[in-house]
Amino acid sequence: MTECIECGAELTLHDDLETGEIVDCTTCGTELEVIDVNPPVLDRAPELEEDWGE
Amino acid sequence: MHVGVLYSRIRRDEKLLLSELRERGHEVTKIDVRDQQFGLTDAPAAFEGVDVAVDRCLSTSRSLYVTRFCEAYGVPVVNSAATADVCADKAKTSLALSEAGVPTPATTVAFTVESALAAIEEFGYPCVLKPVVGSWGRLMAKIDSESAAEAILEHKATLGHYEHKVFYVQEFVEKPGRDIRVLSLDGEPVAAEARSADHWLTNAAKGAEATEFELDDEATELVRAASDAVGGGLLGVDLMETSDGYTVHEVNHTVEYKALDDAVSVDVPAAVVDWLEATVAEGEGVEVTA
Numbered sequence: 001m002t003e004c005i006e007c008g009a010e011l012t013l014h015d016d017l018e019t020g021e022i023v024d025c026t027t028c029g030t031e032l033e034v035i036d037v038n039p040p041v042l043d044r045a046p047e048l049e050e051d052w053g054e
Numbered sequence: 055m056h057v058g059v060l061y062s063r064i065r066r067d068e069k070l071l072l073s074e075l076r077e078r079g080h081e082v083t084k085i086d087v088r089d090q091q092f093g094l095t096d097a098p099a100a101f102e103g104v105d106v107a108v109d110r111c112l113s114t115s116r117s118l119y120v121t122r123f124c125e126a127y128g129v130p131v132v133n134s135a136a137t138a139d140v141c142a143d144k145a146k147t148s149l150a151l152s153e154a155g156v157p158t159p160a161t162t163v164a165f166t167v168e169s170a171l172a173a174i175e176e177f178g179y180p181c182v183l184k185p186v187v188g189s190w191g192r193l194m195a196k197i198d199s200e201s202a203a204e205a206i207l208e209h210k211a212t213l214g215h216y217e218h219k220v221f222y223v224q225e226f227v228e229k230p231g232r233d234i235r236v237l238s239l240d241g242e243p244v245a246a247e248a249r250s251a252d253h254w255l256t257n258a259a260k261g262a263e264a265t266e267f268e269l270d271d272e273a274t275e276l277v278r279a280a281s282d283a284v285g286g287g288l289l290g291v292d293l294m295e296t297s298d299g300y301t302v303h304e305v306n307h308t309v310e311y312k313a314l315d316d317a318v319s320v321d322v323p324a325a326v327v328d329w330l331e332a333t334v335a336e337g338e339g340v341e342v343t344a
Contacts, residue, residue, distance in 0.1 A: 018072065020064035020086060033063075045063075050215065051114040053189020054290060054306045 002040045006030040013040055055334045056081040058104035058129070060120055062088050063112045066312040071108070074323040087116050097127035106334050107131040110308060114142045114187055117308055130337055132330065133287035133307045140284045141307035144186045144222055147284065154283035156276060157301045159294075160225040167207045170221035174203045180226040183207075187217055189306070190259035196226060227301060229294040232256055234267055236291045237311050237322060239329040241281035243269055245320040247313065258310070264317040276300050288326060 002011045009027035017023075021034045022045050031045035057075055059082060061068055075082050085100045085107070092098065101107065107124050109131060111117035121138045124131035133141075140146045151158040162177070163186075164170040174181055174197060183195040183206060197203045210218040232250040235258070236243050246269050249262035256262040269277070277291045280302045290309030293300045315322040 016069070016073075018064045018069060019084065020061055021069070022063060022065075049113060050192075051187055052112045053114060053192075054308050054310045 002042060004028060004030060004032065005042060005044065055105045055331065056083065056103050057330065058083045058085050058101055058107040059110055060085050060087055060107055061110045062086060062116065065310065067310045068110050070312065070315060070323040071326060074327045078327060087111060087120050092123040097129055101127065101129055104129055106330060109133060109138065118142055132333065134285055137285035137287045138307045141305050142187060144184055145220065147305055150283045151280060151302055154279055156279045156283055157299065159227050159301055159303055162223045164221045164223065165219065167211050170207055170223060171203055173223045177223060177225055182224045182226050184222045184224060185218060186220050186222050191255040191257035194255060196254055227294050227296060234273065234293040235314060236269065236277045236293065237309060237314055238277050238281050238289050238291055239325065240286045241278040243274055243277050244325045245314055245318040245322055247317045258313040264313045266318045273300055276302055280305055288329070
């Protein structure tokens with residue numbers, strides 16, 4: 001079971017989780033970055049930077 | 055082939071690309087550029103055996119440097135550092151398009167609040183003030199009056215990064231509630247979408263609605279010319295429709311295509327990987343296999 005590190009809610013994760021992907025906690029809305037997939041490890045995602053984009 | 059995907063965040067765009075590469079049996083190394091250290095001569099170990107690096111950096115500054123380092127190491131990179139350099143900066147993009155004879159909105163760059171205000175007055179109201187580096191429609195200002203211009207310029211000069219003191223002033227183009235995004239591969243259009251919104255900004259990131267768009271000959275030719283102007287590669291070329299035809303206002307070098315892939319009948323990630331395979335084969339002079 002993976003918990004949100006912000007609010008402790010249980011997270012339901014996709015099967016095709018990728019390191020570097022962002023998942024949202026559906027309980028508190030925190031953006032979480034996938035640090036590892038096996039087993040899943042999550043951390044708070046970096047804040048938006050001004051030079052991000054396409 | 056062995057593909058190094060340079061990233062700091064895996065968006066749905068990257069997941070689509072990774073899936074397509076893996077389904078075809080290609081070796082994929084995800085390289086989080088935040089974990090790397092780039093010396094002057096030797097590539098980091100993560101690049102070992104990579105046939106082509108695909109720059110999918112979310113951060114423009116990282117994209118600019120990492121592509122340059124790849125080239126220094128002799129690692130083929132998509133897109134090239136030169137293309138990234140032109141596309142990352144709106145002033146450089148405007149210059150490249152203009153020099154190539156590609157229709158692009160009238161633009162003036164000024165370095166002080168006073169000269170920027172004079173440029174704005176010259177364009178008249180409304181006109182547009184954009185950051186030279188930025189994306190997703192952020193920090194774009196449609197200026198409707200002199201008092202608004204004075205306030206925005208003062209804020210940019212006082213609060214902004216030094217790049218915000220490069221004032222990029224552009225004519226406001228009356229468009230029919232939409233602009234056109236074309237994904238092109240070395241100038242060949244793969245798919246196009248119209249991005250519609252009630253707001254003057256029609257970026258997908260701002261919530262514009264995407265629908266498939268069929269390019270006519272004029273638009274197709276402009277996409278080719280715009281791609282050539284910035285050095286080619288995997289690009290998102292943005293056009294607006296005007297009463298005189300099209301104008302190209304932006305070319306994106308780390309193009310997002312998830313909205314496009316949803317909107318069109320073309321399999322966009324498959325087309326991108328087809329092109330990557332051909333690009334690597336051309337570089338090696340051999341047929342690319344998994």
